[in-house]
Amino acid sequence: MEGLTPRQEEVLDFVLEALERRGYPPSVREICDALGLSSTRGALRHLEALERKGFISRASGARAIQVRDTLRGAAAYLPLVGEVPAGPLRHASEEVEEWLPVPARWGGEGRFLLRVRGESMVGDGIRDGDLVVVDPGPEARDGEVVVALVDGEATVKRLRRRKGAVELEASNPDYPTLRVEKGEAEVRLAGRVVSLLRDRV
């Protein structure tokens, strides 16, 4: 990838800053205003250079600037919930505390974020206060880390399949493993834990 001149870099920084500040790209004239240019042709030359060098692309239409993914990685927005939802959440859903940006590759149908409570899984590097990304569904393979609902309460555990039962295994010796006989109604699987965010190390 070709390098940028200082002026081109200024334009790129402005575009990224506008996106971050207000959520939509600047117009050609706004770029002029920001860089002290009196002619839109000047700003357009810079945009053309940025596009030629692969930093942005431009569609037709007003403010149709798209920044290359390696410069501003695509995000998915996952809902942080207090309780395991019954199905995919609507954007306007009031169960959601906030929709948090995560790398786009963490996205998927119906995925949500849940805050871990307790230290039962510290042996697997999952700590109190962590946010886990949950891929919802009633199935998981032996050995996977899951969110299960036990008497309506969500718990994060490793699933172990045993003859005639499954076990929800803690990875902290201070916590018990829960054995679940087949068909027990008050235990169900909410989904698999696929990724994790830790706000504070």
Place this chain on the structure above:
Amino acid sequence: MEGLTPRQEEVLDFVLEALERRGYPPSVREICDALGLSSTRGALRHLEALERKGFISRASGARAIQVRDTLRGAAAYLPLVGEVPAGPLRHASEEVEEWLPVPARWGGEGRFLLRVRGESMVGDGIRDGDLVVVDPGPEARDGEVVVALVDGEATVKRLRRRKGAVELEASNPDYPTLRVEKGEAEVRLAGRVVSLLRDRV
């Protein structure tokens, strides 16, 4: 917050989908096209309702739709690097593998992402392959988890201050603690580890 009617929710979903797909909001006419409206007044009524109900705000200018943060949380974009950078990274910097979206509150001047190599910190819930957010700077307090450069190699360890020296302590008994006498030139502090992302649990 007032609820949305089904049609209003359709408009909101379209706005969010356009932002996610291409990085900039739709125009009023694009909303018309998407919802099968033949009059821009109709789309405008929906946008006015979404604004009145607090889901979006509208500035002047084309495509000037801003989505409320609880619906689409603000993101910061942090550079993922292979090696500890010498200073804040420019957007066009070639040392950066990608700029990843993280929650905006994780952002800060010069912060970067580094991939953890090794199992030396598993006792603290930091595992091989994790991405840590590093707040750069030469100082850290006793007990904080830091990124240090030892003979030019980055290592994540807990910093302990002892009389006349500091120690870089592993939290895995299989790994040694490194004792650093004052003034040793080949060890320096790159920054403090503040947050963490784990792609795959």
Place this chain on the structure above:
DNA sequence: TTTAATAGTAAACATCTGTTTACCATAATC
């Protein structure tokens, strides 16, 4: 029954916005 809210239509208009044409200056490269 009346009123209000929602949801839409059509048309016109003002403003925003991108692009083009034509030109000039400076610096770097050949």
Place this chain on the structure above:
DNA sequence: GATTATGGTAAACAGATGTTTACTATTAAA
């Protein structure tokens, strides 16, 4: 010295875009 690239100016123009005015229909609430 000539050419190219970069960086800019001015002006004009075409199209995109948001907003307004005026109106209608349906549904829900008072």
